Amino acid sequence: MRKYTITRSNRKTIAIKINADSSLEVKAPVNLSKNKIDEFVNSKEKWIAKHSERISNNYFLKKQFELNFGDFILVRGQNNQIKPVDGKRAIYNKDKKIFFIPETDKQNQIKEILIELYKKIAHNHINKRVNYFKNKMDVKPIKIGITSAKTRWGSCSGKNSVNFSWKLIMADDKTIDYVIIHELAHIKQHNHSKKFWNIVESIMPDYPEQKKKLKILGEKLNKENWE
Structure with a gap:
């Protein structure tokens, strides 16, 4: 099971956000149980893996980004x-x-x-x-x-x-x-x-x-x- 943080609000739906450093944030309704959130995250494993890799690569490239004379x-x-x-x-x-x-x-x-x-x-x-x-x-x-x-x-x-x-x-x-x-x-x-x-x-x-x-x-x- 992937680690993630939960941000609860009065929203009606559940959503996953992959941050720039590839950490996972789940936005969920106030009363939705942890088990239901776990099930949702597990069901999105392929999507998370695909996008986490892209975001991780971009994050690494951003960290390496430099501007020098001659560029x-x-x-x-x-x-x-x-x-x-x-x-x-x-x-x-x-x-x-x-x-x-x-x-x-x-x-x-x-x-x-x-x-x-x-x-x-x-x-x-x-x-x-x-x-x-x-x-x-x-x-x-x-x-x-x-x-x-x-x-x-x-x-x-x-x-x-x-x-x-x-x-x-x-x-x-x-x-x-x-x-x-x-x-x-x-x-x-x-x-x-x-x-x-x-x-x-x-x-x-x-x-x-x-x-x-x-x-x-x-x-x-x-x-x-x-x-």
């Missing part, structure tokens, strides 16, 4: 190199596709500087594309935000505020556009109904291809530690 990282789907520069100011050269980072031997510092530059790049590019598509789609988001969301590329609130993860800027231009179109479409349809997907398709007929590319990028980032 290449993605901006709008293209490789850009990290290079040292004299002085204290970090600069992104869009034309040369180079991140110039002040010389340091601290890898965490390199990452922190890169993330701040990424946020600025994402803010500039995504805001321009949102403004383009909001006119094309005849929608009016009340706010455009760039966030550090860990599990979402984008979101649209009930009040029609749209937000995008800065990591989205690593995707290629068309995939970035897809996520923007997706969130702006939610201003008209706050769901994933057929009407919603019809709106997305009317603007980007090949959106399923962009979803596939987004999934591939997500799998790549799951093996990297950008937190």
